[in-house]
Amino acid sequence: MSEKAYKIFFGTLNNKNRLKIINLLRKGTKCVHDISAELKFNQTTVSHNLKRLLHCGFVFVENKGKHRYYSLNKKTIKPLMGLIDRHMHHFCEKIAKGER
Amino acid sequence: MSEKAYKIFFGTLNNKNRLKIINLLRKGTKCVHDISAELKFNQTTVSHNLKRLLHCGFVFVENKGKHRYYSLNKKTIKPLMGLIDRHMHHFCEKIAKGER
């Protein structure tokens, strides 16, 4: 796997707001307006972040009238989150010590 | 899992040099000097990055005389890389279109 691919993958995931969007979408498909309202994010911020999530296949879109419904790529997200949970469970003491 | 935990996890992985270090360590345990020499990185850069990898449990250290040998936490790294490879395999067309 290329260096660039890793960068895209982790770079996309390494963002507070995008992670919040991902976690919101885990509950179900939502349109931009709903995401914006529920997370209290600016609409442009949501759109920009969805664009990036879309670009690397973490989410999918479907047009329905004037709305665009975004859904999660659960095939990737689910095992990914499970992996993190397992890792954190074993290394939480170290992690808990600080931010860095 | 906390927002902070995700940030630490992805933030640590989202770095060219740290990923190179990880990929180098996949081949086996190495000391700072070896990593520095093989990747042509400044020694301080290597130490700073190893510190961060160590802090979140991606690598382990063992002291041997004046050397410190770093090894990968394969329990996490192996499935993680596998996951990325699988994801990229399915979404490479989209990824290949650009950097962002």
Added chain:
DNA sequence: ATAATATATGCTTATTATAACATATGTCAG
């Protein structure tokens, strides 16, 4: 105790990424 080698850490600068404004585009209702 001193020199030599290996590694770590504090700090500053340069790079990169993010958020949000302003605005553009798209879709539907009337």
Added chain:
DNA sequence: CTGACATATGTTATAATAAGCATATATTAT
């Protein structure tokens, strides 16, 4: 066709991050 709503995009100021210098600490040999 116009207005209203939904979403997207270009741009930029700000904030987060990284790299490397200078230096500190640790270990070993003499």
